[in-house]
Amino acid sequence: MRLRLLFPFIAASALGTSAAAQQEAKARKLHEQIFTVDTHADTPMNLVKPGFDLTKDNDPTEAKLDFPKLKRGGLDAVFWAVYMGQGPRTPEGNTAAKQEALRIFDAIHAAIKAHPTEIAMATTPAEAVRIRKAGKRAIFIGIENGYPVGRDLGLLQQYYNLGARYMTLCHGTNNDLCDSATDPNGPEYQGLSPLGVQAVAEMNRLGMMVDISHTSDSTFYDVLRLSKAPVIASHSAARALSDVPRNLSDDMLRALARHDGVVQLNLFSPYVKAQPTNPARAAAVQAFNAKWKIKNFLNVYSLPEAEQKQALAEMDELDKRFPVPLATVQDAVNQIDHIVRVAGIDHVGIGGDFDGGTELDGLRDVGEYPNLTTELVRRGYSRRDIEKIWSGNLFRVMRAVERARTAAPATTAGK
Numbered sequence: 001m002r003l004r005l006l007f008p009f010i011a012a013s014a015l016g017t018s019a020a021a022q023q024e025a026k027a028r029k030l031h032e033q034i035f036t037v038d039t040h041a042d043t044p045m046n047l048v049k050p051g052f053d054l055t056k057d058n059d060p061t062e063a064k065l066d067f068p069k070l071k072r073g074g075l076d077a078v079f080w081a082v083y084m085g086q087g088p089r090t091p092e093g094n095t096a097a098k099q100e101a102l103r104i105f106d107a108i109h110a111a112i113k114a115h116p117t118e119i120a121m122a123t124t125p126a127e128a129v130r131i132r133k134a135g136k137r138a139i140f141i142g143i144e145n146g147y148p149v150g151r152d153l154g155l156l157q158q159y160y161n162l163g164a165r166y167m168t169l170c171h172g173t174n175n176d177l178c179d180s181a182t183d184p185n186g187p188e189y190q191g192l193s194p195l196g197v198q199a200v201a202e203m204n205r206l207g208m209m210v211d212i213s214h215t216s217d218s219t220f221y222d223v224l225r226l227s228k229a230p231v232i233a234s235h236s237a238a239r240a241l242s243d244v245p246r247n248l249s250d251d252m253l254r255a256l257a258r259h260d261g262v263v264q265l266n267l268f269s270p271y272v273k274a275q276p277t278n279p280a281r282a283a284a285v286q287a288f289n290a291k292w293k294i295k296n297f298l299n300v301y302s303l304p305e306a307e308q309k310q311a312l313a314e315m316d317e318l319d320k321r322f323p324v325p326l327a328t329v330q331d332a333v334n335q336i337d338h339i340v341r342v343a344g345i346d347h348v349g350i351g352g353d354f355d356g357g358t359e360l361d362g363l364r365d366v367g368e369y370p371n372l373t374t375e376l377v378r379r380g381y382s383r384r385d386i387e388k389i390w391s392g393n394l395f396r397v398m399r400a401v402e403r404a405r406t407a408a409p410a411t412t413a414g415k
């Protein structure tokens with residue numbers, strides 16, 4: 001009797017395990033077959049560090065993207081960010097920002113040149129596909145923060161020529177182009193500045209994607225109203241699941257979809273899932289914010305460089321004393337589910353923000369990206385849907401931006 005009762009249970013659980021294993025094997029195969037692209041990685045911050053080695057399987061606390069991880073993660077293409085925090089908006093500050101941007105472009109170009117059998121630079125979807133066929137990974141370039149443009153829009157052509165195919169208009173604080181979502185002093189222009197309006201037109205003319213990640217809601221709506229080509233959020237998540245100003249509201253998701261744009265999901269844990277309340281941590285965070293004169297814990301990234309370093313060290317300490325559980329791969333796919341429900345399957349992609357603070361439970365570096373596809377398969381996403389998420393949607397937008405460009409070889413912008 002006992003045996004007869006037990007037997008069906010054992011049989012069912014054995015079947016369950018093998019079905020799960022089969023599903024995972026299927027997902028991994030699918031992940032290898034489709035083209036995968038991540039639109040935001042801060043790897044260049046490692047490239048400029050002396051001694052950093054892309055060929056090494058670095059400890060994930062040091063680097064979340066290197067060649068062994070790209071291979072394990074089945075990642076075919078990635079946008080490396082020419083990132084810089086916002087500094088003084090003075091002629092000297094702008095010159096320094098431009099020099100810093102050029103230094104980062106150089107570091108990216110040097111890394112590509114140093115590893116010709118592993119990676120190659122791409123500027124179009126077709127190039128990326130050719131690079132994959134040659135057995136390599138494609139490196140795209142995006143600029144994070146319009147600061148290095150300063151007030152000289154002619155520089156956009158120069159950055160385009162160096163390979164940049166998107167520019168995030170601002171970072172953590174307002175700049176000369178627009179209002180940021182997280183400036184502690186609030187909005188300055190109620191959207192784009194007059195120079196920002198011209199920048200959007202110039203980016204349309206060149207065929208450089210306008211990236212609205214980090215911008216204020218009003219900037220976002222200005223860009224949608226003015227841009228002649230679809231726009232992207234290179235690394236943003238949905239506010240419905242984590243209510244931070246830097247995430248997108250449902251109304252913004254719908255507006256982005258109406259303009260045929262795409263939101264590339266940011267996998268940074270606090271953006272993926274609202275953090276659980278912990279009064280002791282909240283008090284410590286409040287004291288931290290007061291000390292550094294910031295409104296939001298995450299504004300630490302907009303502090304001047306020297307202060308930022310000290311503040312980040314203190315932030316690490318605080319995180320150790322009051323740990324927050326990491327969001328999981330399932331939470332990340334909850335974000336995808338939500339964006340698909342609100343904006344549709346044609347308007348979501350992946351912009352992980354690895355090497356920029358991202359780490360999830362089950363996805364601690366890009367080497368674990370197959371886990372994301374496995375979860376998508378588990379939830380019933382079709383191969384076609386998963387291809388759209390991993391590259392189809394972004395590539396559609398890139399091609400549309402390319403088609404909309406009107407650039408003549410020489411520019412008079414900024415003169």
Ligand SMILES: [Zn+2]
Binds near residue numbers: 214356
């Ligand atoms: Zn960012």
